[in-house]
Amino acid sequence: MTTTDPGHSGALSGRAHAKHGDDRMQLVSANHAAAIAATLAARANRTGRGFGSGVYPITPQTECIELLCNQSIEKGHVVRVESEHSAMAVCMGFALAGARTFTASSSNGLAYMTENVFAAGFYRLPIVMMAVNRTLGPPWNLWADHGDTMALRDAGWIQLYCEDNQEVADSILAAYRLGEDPRVLLPVLVCQDAFILSHTMMMTDLPAQETVDRFLPPLDLPHRLTEKARTIGGLDYPRQTEGHRMQHIQAMNAVPAVYREVQASFAETFGRSLADPVVPYRMEDAEVVLVSMGTMASTVRVAVDAARERGVAAGALRVRMFRPLPDALLRSYLGKARRVGILDRNLCPGLGGILWGEARGLAPAGAIVQNYLAGVGGGDVRPVHIERVLADLAGRERAGEPHFLEVG
Amino acid sequence: MGALLSSEPMLGGMAQTASDRAEPVLRAGNTNCGGCGMSIGLQLLAHAAADTPIQLAIPACCGIVTAGPFPYSAYGAPTVATTFASAAAVACGMAHAARLNGEKTRVVCWAGDGGTYDIGMATLSASAERNDDLLYICYDNEIYGNTGGQRSSATPLGASTTTTPNGKDVPKKDILGVMAAHAIPYAATVSLAHPEDALRKLRYALHADGFRFLHILAPCPTCWKSEPAEGIELVRLAVRSGLFAVYEVFDGHRTVINVDSELSKDALARYFKGQGRFRKAGHEVDAVHAQIEQSWKRLRRRAAEARSDEAPA
Numbered sequence: 001m002t003t004t005d006p007g008h009s010g011a012l013s014g015r016a017h018a019k020h021g022d023d024r025m026q027l028v029s030a031n032h033a034a035a036i037a038a039t040l041a042a043r044a045n046r047t048g049r050g051f052g053s054g055v056y057p058i059t060p061q062t063e064c065i066e067l068l069c070n071q072s073i074e075k076g077h078v079v080r081v082e083s084e085h086s087a088m089a090v091c092m093g094f095a096l097a098g099a100r101t102f103t104a105s106s107s108n109g110l111a112y113m114t115e116n117v118f119a120a121g122f123y124r125l126p127i128v129m130m131a132v133n134r135t136l137g138p139p140w141n142l143w144a145d146h147g148d149t150m151a152l153r154d155a156g157w158i159q160l161y162c163e164d165n166q167e168v169a170d171s172i173l174a175a176y177r178l179g180e181d182p183r184v185l186l187p188v189l190v191c192q193d194a195f196i197l198s199h200t201m202m203m204t205d206l207p208a209q210e211t212v213d214r215f216l217p218p219l220d221l222p223h224r225l226t227e228k229a230r231t232i233g234g235l236d237y238p239r240q241t242e243g244h245r246m247q248h249i250q251a252m253n254a255v256p257a258v259y260r261e262v263q264a265s266f267a268e269t270f271g272r273s274l275a276d277p278v279v280p281y282r283m284e285d286a287e288v289v290l291v292s293m294g295t296m297a298s299t300v301r302v303a304v305d306a307a308r309e310r311g312v313a314a315g316a317l318r319v320r321m322f323r324p325l326p327d328a329l330l331r332s333y334l335g336k337a338r339r340v341g342i343l344d345r346n347l348c349p350g351l352g353g354i355l356w357g358e359a360r361g362l363a364p365a366g367a368i369v370q371n372y373l374a375g376v377g378g379g380d381v382r383p384v385h386i387e388r389v390l391a392d393l394a395g396r397e398r399a400g401e402p403h404f405l406e407v408g
Numbered sequence: 409m410g411a412l413l414s415s416e417p418m419l420g421g422m423a424q425t426a427s428d429r430a431e432p433v434l435r436a437g438n439t440n441c442g443g444c445g446m447s448i449g450l451q452l453l454a455h456a457a458a459d460t461p462i463q464l465a466i467p468a469c470c471g472i473v474t475a476g477p478f479p480y481s482a483y484g485a486p487t488v489a490t491t492f493a494s495a496a497a498v499a500c501g502m503a504h505a506a507r508l509n510g511e512k513t514r515v516v517c518w519a520g521d522g523g524t525y526d527i528g529m530a531t532l533s534a535s536a537e538r539n540d541d542l543l544y545i546c547y548d549n550e551i552y553g554n555t556g557g558q559r560s561s562a563t564p565l566g567a568s569t570t571t572t573p574n575g576k577d578v579p580k581k582d583i584l585g586v587m588a589a590h591a592i593p594y595a596a597t598v599s600l601a602h603p604e605d606a607l608r609k610l611r612y613a614l615h616a617d618g619f620r621f622l623h624i625l626a627p628c629p630t631c632w633k634s635e636p637a638e639g640i641e642l643v644r645l646a647v648r649s650g651l652f653a654v655y656e657v658f659d660g661h662r663t664v665i666n667v668d669s670e671l672s673k674d675a676l677a678r679y680f681k682g683q684g685r686f687r688k689a690g691h692e693v694d695a696v697h698a699q700i701e702q703s704w705k706r707l708r709r710r711a712a713e714a715r716s717d718e719a720p721a
């Protein structure tokens with residue numbers, strides 16, 4: 001157990017190194033970045049009702065909860081449970097009592113947890129969960145695929161997908177501020193790609209505790225358990241459920257504006273920016289647009305640069321916030337697009353890519369919107385594959401069925 | 409006993425008095441069936457928790473239908489309706505949060521046999537193994553009552569249910585044995601026909617540290633096909649016949665029998681006869697009695713061992 005400040009401690013990650021005299025920079029995996037960010041947020045609630053967590057391991061997330069279990073958290077407790085279902089249940093118990101909470105999972109663990117993922121959404125508890133995106137089995141496959149968290153798109157959670165380790169840490173801190181805002185009160189899922197981020201170490205700016213304390217005021221959950229006799233989550237007639245769902249819609253609708261406020265506060269507090277819900281790249285005059293999520297966006301940018309050198313007016317969009325779906329932003333960015341390739345690292349059998357299914361209607365009338373299933377099952381999507389997508393898109397007279405890109 | 413509060417119901421064989429909680433745990437106007445054993449258990453809990461703040465975690469079973477529709481609550485205590493398998497895990501979080509904040513609240517899981525013996529078993533076992541600081545009470549009506557009467561692993565041998573129309577062909581799970589095997593600080597069975605013993609156990613279990621488990625045999629007139637007014641009498645017959653042993657186990661080994669049983673064959677026959685659920689399969693009273701005698705031999709041996717362990721050398 002270490003009691004040192006995470007922002008100034010190599011011991012916290014076990015293998016962090018100071019660099020360039022800036023002792024906040026640490027060389028950590030995204031799993032560890034997530035655990036350190038969660039620990040900072042946990043300690044920041046020591047003046048509130050404390051912190052609690054239920055944790056259960058699953059590859060490739062395990063290192064995150066292992067590090068969390070090795071932290072000393074004032075007014076906090078981590079419960080080592082027997083399943084993901086109970087991990088979320090323990091978090092719900094803590095959260096209902098007004099504590100700040102965190103857990104992490106992946107793939108089949110998320111599938112097993114699903115009932116309680118929905119419950120956390122319906123209870124309107126600002127639980128933050130880090131998910132490492134991994135292919136659902138059987139057959140068992142450990143590599144990156146977004147299908148596990150995208151299957152939870154209707155659970156009433158905010159969903160953020162990250163592109164690097166810094167973004168994972170920043171998103172977890174921001175997730176508490178966003179989810180705990182009284183206008184929102186929603187759980188937040190912070191997603192990262194298996195191994196590409198989870199086990200890859202990057203220099204990451206992990207702030208000092210006092211800085212996080214300034215950014216994250218103590219959680220004040222308005223509907224937490226008190227001594228008052230009432231039942232939380234009991235029975236509803238349809239009329240009451242309509243009311244509860246309307247409130248859930250209003251909370252989701254409040255997210256974009258609150259998120260902008262969180263971005264402003266984040267930049268002011270930490271001195272760096274927090275990425276937008278949709279991250280554009282060379283979109284000013286783009287006619288050919290590739291839309292992707294997670295780490296694939298980095299590869300797409302390389303291909304866009306190459307296409308630009310060939311004189312193609314190419315651009316890219318990274319969908320970072322998937323719930324609530326930033327449809328207005330996407331529609332606005334796609335306003336001038338003539339050809340749109342939507343890359344899905346997931347598969348909804350019987351439909352195609354899930355992002356495509358949701359975003360295809362947001363392109364202007366007359367634009368060709370083609371779906372590419374790329375990296376399904378975690379195949380390594382390289383620039384050459386994106387080149388193929390661009391060539392295919394350029395040669396189309398109309399959109400066709402979702403195109404399964406075999407990358408192996 | 410203080411003055412009677414005329415506005416509150418008299419249940420569980422005991423009147424609500426001025427020395428009790430300001431309001432019952434189960435409020436008047438709830439929609440439980442007449443003769444529901446759970447209702448009586450909740451009244452006893454109210455007496456036991458007269459001066460103790462409690463929070464309830466109740467899974468999606470009859471016990472949460474009891475609460476009534478939003479925004480009403482038939483529970484006179486802060487209550488969380490959990491998912492079916494999660495009561496013990498949600499309660500674990502609630503109990504830790506109370507401790508972190510220095511609150512005296514005792515967290516109580518109130519769950520049926522479905523949420524305890526079956527779907528919640530892994531969650532319950534893990535919570536017991538962690539020795540979470542909570543009281544888990546199983547009101548065992550020996551059936552999935554909320555879905556209209558299907559067999560559970562608490563349903564006794566020979567009982568007809570909608571999914572075992574010809575009578576269940578295997579006996580019920582020994583839940584107290586299972587829980588005691590976790591070596592938890594306290595595990596006990598509770599007879600609604602013996603309210604003084606029941607209250608003593610509820611009071612002890614409410615305040616003891618660590619994981620405590622109580623098992624209440626809770627008559628369900630709807631599914632047992634029995635007279636609502638005869639529930640307490642049926643429990644008394646179950647105790648007299650030895651079918652439901654009233655005992656407690658401390659730390660997984662120290663066994664104390666609280667109500668000795670005459671192992672009455674006559675009581676056993678009347679127990680079966682008083683319930684329509686046993687009509688189809690019928691019961692060989694002699695055969696069941698022989699099994700009861702065997703299991704009591706083992707129980708008495710464990711109790712005697714505990715006494716001799718404690719005797720001065």
